[in-house]
Amino acid sequence: MKNKRHNLLATIIVLLFGFVLFYVGTDQFSAFTAETARVNKLVEEKPQFPKVTFEDSQKRKYSIDEFEGKYVFITFIYSMCTTVCIDLEMNMDQVYDLIPKEYMGKDIQFLSISFDPERDDPERLDDYKNMFTNGDGELWRMARIENQEELEFLLDEFGVIVIPDEYGNFAHNSAFYLVDRQGTLVEVLDYKKIDEAANTVISILDEEAGV
Structure with missing residues (x-):
């Protein structure tokens, strides 16, 4: 007992x-x-997008201030990825199509950021964008951050985990990130839930527009 x-x-x-x-x-x-x-933790802390320098698929260089006054819908990718990045960008393309046209460019910008700047040069990104954006390099831009310190700081601030392997690939987490008009991260959305992500963005924009 x-x-x-x-x-x-x-x-x-x-x-x-x-x-x-x-x-x-x-x-x-x-x-x-x-x-x-x-x-x-990210949504609670709402980090500010850091002052990094992008180089996009058209070789233009600028900071996040390029999109001042707009929401920015962001993914982190690398073009050599043959798994999750393809699904991520295909789903982003669907979200892109669901956003009302009157908001595109005026109130919201789409941006895919490569964390493989050595291989993802402007020429490579220009080819890659055509797989998902119907050739649009304006309303949906693809860019790299050449400065490694700036890139790592951004990834750390936004909780993006990127682990290289010996074959030139990366293990990484994936999501949709929404930065507001002031450059503050306000939403991290499940990239697999396309309608939910689009509805979240549309609700925010509709509310601000008084719809």
């Missing part, structure tokens, strides 16, 4: 310990994965 009580107590202690770890590790049950916890 004494051993049974001891075993029961030990079991309860282990369960309680596991419960506490789960509670802390899931950000008080609001996140069930590290990625979800990271997204929640």
